[in-house]
Amino acid sequence: MIQNIIENYKNKLFLVAYSGGMDSTVLLHQLIKIKQKNRQISVRAIHINHNIHTNSTKWKVHCITFCKTYNIPLIVEEIDINITNNIEEQLRIRRYNLIYKHLLNDEILLTGHHLNDQCETFFLSLKRGSGPTGLSAMSVETSFGKTKIIRPFLNQTKKELKTWANLNNLTWIEDATNFNINYDRNFIRHKILPILEKKWPFFLKNCFRTTKICNEETILKNIFLKEKIQKFIRFDEALNIKNFKNFQEEICKALIRYWISLKNIKIPSYKNIQRIYNEIIHNQENINLKIIIQKNEIRCYKKSLYFIKIKKNIQNMILFWHNTNYKLILPNNLGYIIKNNKKGINIPAPQNNELINIRFQYTGKILILGKKKQRNIKKIWQEYNIPPWLRNQTPLLFYNDELVSALGVFVVKKIIKNIDESNKNEWNISWISSIPFNYDNNFNFN
Template sequence: MIQDIIKKYKYKLFLIAYSGGMDSTVLLYQLLKIKQINPKISIRAIHINHNIHSNSKKWQDHCYNTCKKYNIPLIIEKISVNVIQNIEEQLRIKRYNLIYKHLFNNEILLTGHHLNDQCETLFLSLKRGSGPTGLSAMSNETIFGKTKIVRPFLTKTKKELKKWANLNNLIWIEDFTNFNTNYDRNFIRHNVLPILEKKWPFFLKNCFRTTKICKEETKLKNILLQEKIQKFLHFNESLNIKSFEDLKEEVCKALIRYWISLKNIKSPSYKTIQRIYNEIICSQKNINLKIIIQKNEIRCYKKSLYFIETKKNIKNMIVFWHDTNHKLILPNNLGYIIKNNTEGMNIPRPQNSELINIRFQCDGKILILGKHKQKYIKKIWQEYNIPPWLRNQIPLLFYNNQLVSALGVFVVNQNIKKENQNEWNISWINSIQLNYYDNFIFN
């Protein structure tokens, strides 16, 4: 299997996730054997010390000595997680973040995951009530940033790897935390799979077949959804749901899930997708409704779904612009404002005694330039098609306590223009996407 991987990829740089356990030890030694035949390949290893066992330092030293013996560069990283719940998931996330930091762009990460691991992952997915995507478990190859994770042993059982390790007199460490059945994976490993294997010796192989079928079905579904979703995507990646009421519920939910998958975040739960369907697609009372997904929000505006990064509430913040010769950086990654000679919004220049400040909240009625009637600012936002989640993110220019302009949107009508008051141009430079259909535009 490893030989096939080396033949497949033109570049031959490999980083081994080396815990010192039996699986990664077999992986390391098999790669060393191949390197004897093909010396052009480059091998590095990385060991993550989780600091959750009294022997963690001994295991680290074992990995160090083994790599030193065979002249393999070893990276050692130490992590700790101060959580009680979901510690396995937290450690996994931190572990892969550290590994990614050390990966070269043209280097493949190799892990020692085997068929038993695959079946354990399948059972964990069943426990969570996952669909076909979750039941696909691990892939032989997974995109990992600019490179890949490859799992060459995924069709091999732990018994097969152990047999090879014993035949080659390998020495590895035993992580006794792997016997702690308080962890879900260990419970499945020691209390579930052995019973099933004893009853049905072919059970592990059939689990693998199930994951493969689920993977193929998921791949086919995504190919079909990729084509279908183009009819509903606006150019700014919002999802047009005007005609969703004419689609079957299963199709709607599949499109929503696929649309969210394009954002490269962890797939939301079935319950979350059902909420989006029930509370947004099927409901007429979805005004300003938001559904939280990790650090993001699903919002609906004018029959379109938006995937929004959750922003800090800054509606009570005031930012003073003392030196207008320098740009003013705005909070929440909202860009900056700058004085221009010819471009930007043309507005009255402040008096020398007036303090220029930026705010993000304003109430009451105002009269904007070009209009003949005062209106509440909420009504003005609606007329300009400003979505609710942007209304407290638009910089409002004040002179002292007087609103002058919502930058990029409107200028307040100054009923009595001050004598000899000059004008200047101000631009708000931001990365807010324009929306051709709703026309909320900022300059």
């Protein structure tokens, strides 16, 4: 299997996730033997020391010694974090982030996951009530940022790998925590799978076949959804659900789930997807629905679903722009404000004694340029189709305590009328941001 992988890729750069355990030791040793015959390939290893075991330092030294013996470059990274909840998942995330940081361009990550790992993952997904996507467990090949993760042992049992290791007189680390059945994976490994294998010796192979079928079904479904969803994704990446009420429930939920998957986050639970359907698509009443998914929100506005990254509340923040020759950096990655000569909003310049400041909240009635009467600012936001979560993220320009403009949206008419036409002093300012505004009139705020 490893030989086939090497032959299939032109850029023969490989990084092995090397824990020092039996699986990764067999993987690394097989690559070393192949490299001895094929000098074109490049092999490196990376060891992540989790620092959660008393023998962590010994294991690190073992990995360093093994790689030094075979002249394999080894990267060692330390994880020193205090985790109390969901330890396995949190460590996995940190581990893969560290590994990705060290991957070279065109370098492929290889891991020692085997058939037993696959079945354990399948049962964990079954426990969580996952659908076909979750029950697909791990794939032999997975995209990993700009490169790939390949698991060459996924159709081989742990017993087969151990036989190979013993034949080659390999030594490896035995982690005692792998026998702690308080961890879900270990419980499945030591209490569930042995019983099933004893009753049905072919169980692991059939389990792998099931994951493969689920994976194929998921791929086919995603091909269909990828084509269909293009009709509903707006220019600002929102999901237009105006006509979803005419679709079958299963299609609606599949489209919503696929749309969220495009955000590269963990797919929300079945319960949350069902809630979106029941409270928005089916009833079309709960327009203020907000579902938290990790550090994001799913929001509904004007018959569309929006995927919003949760930002810090800055409603009470005031930023003073003392020197307009320099750009003013805004919080929450909202970009910056600059003064320029020709582009941007043309407005009266402040008087010498006026303090230029930026705020993110205003209440009350105002008269804006192009209108004949005052209106509540909430109505103005609605007229310009500014969704609620952007209203307190839009920079409001003030001279002292007087509102001048919501940058990129409107200019207050009062400030224009107060300027003596014979001594008119104007300036142009621009708000430079990547926020996709939802204007029907395509207002250009740059």
